[in-house]
Amino acid sequence: NRQPIVAIDGPAGAGKSTVARQVAQALKLLYLDTGAMYRAVTWLVLESGISIEDEPAIAEIVSKCDIELGMGDEPQAPIRVWINGQEVTQAIRSLEITSHVSAIAAQTPVRQELVKQQQRWGEKGGIVIEGRDIGTHVFPDAELKIFLTASVQERARRRQQDLKNRGEADLSLEQMQQNLSERDWKDSNRNIAPLRKAPDAIEIQTDGLSIAEVTDRIITLYREKV
Ligand code: C5P
Numbered sequence: 001n002r003q004p005i006v007a008i009d010g011p012a013g014a015g016k017s018t019v020a021r022q023v024a025q026a027l028k029l030l031y032l033d034t035g036a037m038y039r040a041v042t043w044l045v046l047e048s049g050i051s052i053e054d055e056p057a058i059a060e061i062v063s064k065c066d067i068e069l070g071m072g073d074e075p076q077a078p079i080r081v082w083i084n085g086q087e088v089t090q091a092i093r094s095l096e097i098t099s100h101v102s103a104i105a106a107q108t109p110v111r112q113e114l115v116k117q118q119q120r121w122g123e124k125g126g127i128v129i130e131g132r133d134i135g136t137h138v139f140p141d142a143e144l145k146i147f148l149t150a151s152v153q154e155r156a157r158r159r160q161q162d163l164k165n166r167g168e169a170d171l172s173l174e175q176m177q178q179n180l181s182e183r184d185w186k187d188s189n190r191n192i193a194p195l196r197k198a199p200d201a202i203e204i205q206t207d208g209l210s211i212a213e214v215t216d217r218i219i220t221l222y223r224e225k226v
Pocket of ligand 1: 012013034035036038039101102103105106130131132133134183187
């Protein structure tokens, strides 16, 4: 007897975070960025000096870690993230974390623990949850499932702009495309809960669409379907 759930999945850089937050705000729903959780765990692993291949050691720290997420004061501010009491809001968006997160997110104990937490946070519903496996694994019974995509060229352009706005290392478009493609490949080819469009998800191809247009489309779908 829970409130509705909106699941938004898709490849890296498709605009999921921005859109999911705006949908949540417009519909007065909670918002959960599951990618931020995998990023926070990756930060903790690198910080601890554990090898990213040491699955038992990673399983151990993940089972004990405490992740907190909070909304920034302004609607556009990035969501704030803490792990074991330490704020990592900015640190988890670095290229360093981005290039290691898929290897850690592919590990069974990491996914088991984080999925359990996500299911607990979403159990009452009334929430927009964004990630790679929300519609397929975390909440396969979500009332509305969206699969957000864009061409790799478009996604690379958006990511480059994001990084520029944050004053981070300036990658060429080619490097950025390469990074996104590698991450998508790893996320789509891992053994457990790979990135997939759920059969009952609605795909929105966002090339040439503004954030407002994508947001409106999802809100309309919600009002029609939920
Ligand atoms: O969404 P974001 O780009 O922040 O996600 C970072 C990484 O976290 C993804 O590339 C993927 O490896 C992992 N992830 C995942 N399952 C999710 C969300 C993110 O494996 N539900």
